[in-house]
Amino acid sequence: MFVAIGIVVLIVMVFGGFTITGGALGPVMEAIPHEMLIIGGAAAGALITGNSMHELKALGSGLAKVFKGPKHNKQDHIDAMLLTSKLMRMLRTEGPVAMESHVQDPKSSAIFAEYPRILANDALVALICDTLTLIVVSSGTLEVHAVEDVMDNAMKTHFHEMQEPVHTLQSLSDALPALGIVAAVLGVVKTMGSIDKPPAVLGGMIGSALVGTFLGVLLAYGIVGPLATRLKQVADADEQIFHAVKQIVIASLHNYPQPLVVEAARSGLSHAFRPGLSEMLDGLRSR
Numbered sequence: 001m002f003v004a005i006g007i008v009v010l011i012v013m014v015f016g017g018f019t020i021t022g023g024a025l026g027p028v029m030e031a032i033p034h035e036m037l038i039i040g041g042a043a044a045g046a047l048i049t050g051n052s053m054h055e056l057k058a059l060g061s062g063l064a065k066v067f068k069g070p071k072h073n074k075q076d077h078i079d080a081m082l083l084t085s086k087l088m089r090m091l092r093t094e095g096p097v098a099m100e101s102h103v104q105d106p107k108s109s110a111i112f113a114e115y116p117r118i119l120a121n122d123a124l125v126a127l128i129c130d131t132l133t134l135i136v137v138s139s140g141t142l143e144v145h146a147v148e149d150v151m152d153n154a155m156k157t158h159f160h161e162m163q164e165p166v167h168t169l170q171s172l173s174d175a176l177p178a179l180g181i182v183a184a185v186l187g188v189v190k191t192m193g194s195i196d197k198p199p200a201v202l203g204g205m206i207g208s209a210l211v212g213t214f215l216g217v218l219l220a221y222g223i224v225g226p227l228a229t230r231l232k233q234v235a236d237a238d239e240q241i242f243h244a245v246k247q248i249v250i251a252s253l254h255n256y257p258q259p260l261v262v263e264a265a266r267s268g269l270s271h272a273f274r275p276g277l278s279e280m281l282d283g284l285r286s287r
Helices: 002-020 025-050 053-068 074-094 096-104 122-137 144-192 199-253 258-266 277-286
Strands: none
Touching: 002 025, 002 053, 002 199, 025 053, 025 144, 025 199, 053 144, 053 199, 074 096, 074 122, 074 199, 074 258, 074 277, 096 122, 122 144, 122 199, 144 199, 199 258, 258 277
16 A cells, blocks of 8 residues: 555656656656666566566565565464464473374364464465474474574575565666666667757757656666565565564473463564563463
């Protein structure tokens, strides 16, 4: 919502300010389609050249995230911590055998079924189930730091994939001013080929060429760059639920008291997603 509003404000203020100060929009509007064909086509070609189909699909998904915002809300973070706490409590009180069926087939698990939004996050479910399966098959002989290393490695790989569209967008933003100059240079070349035309005609052609530079800079710093920044914010927010789950697992393996386990996970969340400690403890007692 705010992304769309921001783009509208940008366009209105830039072109509105130009008009208010006496600028004529006609020549600019006439030049934009041609300049955009060059800049946009060059940008599309550069994206295709520099990325595989996987990265291009990830970029499309990333742009959708910019407008949708973070995948999980505050309640989802609470549910993820409650789900993981319940599984770790089962491991401690009933043993690995009781938990095995839940982590090997989470879609058929009655425990996971209580949290459908968490179950829909395949990467998060994989982190939980793969880690706990590792603990089950090792019969509890793993060192806690070894489990933590495995979780950190899995999260690092997933987070890297989440950040790929951010890097792609930022690279495009960095390239757009130069692509705008390419369009402007071609416009100047065209103008020089018509040097025998009247000054009024040459002025219009030079103005059209300069629109290319204008568009490259505007797109880079007014639209694509901010989109990359917002996508990074969304990706960073989506990472927090993974860290919360990890803290529940590791603190539980250390046999910390339940309030300390919850606090280890809760305190690492940003204020937008962090529940109160009493709220979390009440949730644990009611389950």
